[in-house]
Amino acid sequence: MTHDPHDLTGAYALGALDDTETRRFERHMDGCTSCADEVRSFRETTARLALATARPAPVALHDHVFAEIAHTRQLPPRQQTRLPSFRVNSVAWALAAACLVVALALGVVAQRSADRADRIAAQSREITAVLTAPDAQMAPQETGPKGTMTVIASRSLNKAVVTTSHLAAVPAGKTYQLWFMGGGQPRSVTTMSPTARTESTSTIAPGLDGAQQVGVTIEPAGGSPQPTTNAILTFALT
Known part of the structure; x- marks a missing residue:
């Protein structure tokens, strides 16, 4: 899910974005003077807010899968043998089931990432509102x-x-x-x-x-x- 980067100035100023989100926002800010000015205006205040350092996010499932593939030794070529039809069907079903599990897991990872982005954007808006309130x-x-x-x-x-x-x-x-x-x-x-x-x-x-x-x-x-x-x-x- 993509969010308007203008909504993330507060979260960026408070260090609440992860590394990828930070780099993406900084690329946007290079060409957006309004965001740069808004972030700059928060610096003096946010420097005194010892916000928690973001914990590294767990490695996504697909990264783990491909990492395992990269360092797992492949088996040597074997003489091709025709499997009985019921065995072929079993293997096909096993592969299909494995693919389905991976697809579902990746969907969960994507949904969690989208949910986290929603939370960060909402938190950023709330923090920005408090920091900029006339009576703060x-x-x-x-x-x-x-x-x-x-x-x-x-x-x-x-x-x-x-x-x-x-x-x-x-x-x-x-x-x-x-x-x-x-x-x-x-x-x-x-x-x-x-x-x-x-x-x-x-x-x-x-x-x-x-x-x-x-x-x-x-x-x-x-x-x-x-x-x-x-x-x-x-x-x-x-």
Whole structure:
């Protein structure tokens, strides 16, 4: 699925595109001054958003298949022998079934790629809207003993872009949980389970209304309806 590259300026500025998408967008941007200007306008803000580095995508099935073909030694020529008709039919059906499985798997890969492109484009539009909102606020990173947090919030859009980084991996059976706090009971935004201390996690968080703080707690796996521990990170909102 092809998307209008003008929709990807926010995702590009935030490093949310993979290598192929980045190269494609940069080729477009070389000849598009409006996209170049828009990306440039995001640089100062996005430089302070420690967005997660994209994980390498799994190797597509067809790449794996052809790689296996490339390094698998072929059998030497054999004397041709006419197979019984039932054997020929069995082989033909086996080959047809194998081709069908590969075709279906490649279709799944293509659909997943299209779905990912849809998510990136949608995320880019949401991030761009928050970054360019007239009332967007961004304070210095809040740093605690277990990580850092950066928030850009827009009251008019009722959402925020929240980035946490350098969180230690949680113990088995535990997860980090992000909350909007103040104006009543804390409201859960999402759960996060980083696997390495350098991993960052970014979230587009809706439902900002009434919140006075953003906080992170450590909760049982799956999250809790309300915080069960003190926040390890908090970020005041104005």
